[in-house]
C-alpha cells in the first residue's frame with residue numbers, strides 16, 4: 001500500500017486553513033455549490049439505503065464521514081437519524097467541526113488505517129478527498145479501507161477527467177509539458193479502481209446538471225458480492 005501522503009493533504013493540518021475552510025461555501029456561488037453537493041449526497045444515500053432494504057438488509061443509519069473536515073455534512077447526515085461519527089486526520093479541522101456541532105462525535109484518525117472493526121457501520125461517506133490523491137494505488141487502498149468498515153457500502157466522491165476543462169488541460173500539457181497535466185481519472189479508470197477494491201457502483205450521480213462542465217461525481221457503491229437489485 002502507498003504510504004506517502006500527498007502534500008496537498010498535509011495543508012489541512014495548518015490551523016489557518018481549517019479556520020478559513022468554510023469560507024468556500026460563503027457567498028451565493030459557494031452556497032450554490034454546497035447545495036448541489038448536499039442534494040447529490042442525499043440522493044446517493046437514498047439509493048444506497050433503498051438497495052440495502054430491497055435486498056432484505058437492515059439500515060440503521062450508522063455512518064462514518066471520513067474525512068469530515070469541519071463537519072460540513074454533519075447536520076445533513078445527522079438529520080437522517082441514527083448515529084454518525086466524523087473522522088479526520090487534521091485535529092485543526094476537528095476543532096472547527098466540534099465548535100459548530102458540539103453534540104456530534106469526532107475522532108482523529110487516518111483513512112489509511114481506521115481504528116474500527118470490519119463492517120461496524122452501515123456505510124462510509126468520503127467527500128472531497130480523492131481529487132487530492134493523484135496516486136491510483138493510494139485511492140484504491142483508501143477505497144479498500146472504506147469497504148472494510150462499511151458493512152453495506154459507501155458513498156464516494158470522485159472527479160472525473162471527461163470534462164472540457166480536463167481536455168483543455170491535457171491539450172495545453174501536450175503543447176507545453178511545463179503546464180501540469182490533468183490528474184482526474186477517466187470514468188473507465190474510476191470503474192477499475194472501484195472494482196479493484198471489491199466494490200460495485202450502484203449509480204453515477206453528477207453533482208452538476210451539465211456533466212461536461214463539471215467533473216464532480218458521487219458514487220454510491222456496494223460490495224461486489226451484494227446481489228444486483230431487480231428493476
Ligand SMILES: C[S@@+](CC[C@H](N)C(=O)[O-])C[C@H]1O[C@@H](n2cnc3c(N)ncnc32)[C@H](O)[C@@H]1O
Pocket residue numbers: 009010012013066067068069070072087088089090093109110111112126127128129
Ligand atoms: C478538502 S477537505 C474535505 C472535508 C469534507 N469532506 C468536506 O467536504 O468539506 C479534505 C480533508 O481530508 C483530510 N485528510 C487528508 N488526509 C487524510 C487521511 N489520510 N485520513 C483522514 N483524513 C484525511 C484533511 O485533513 C481535510 O480535512
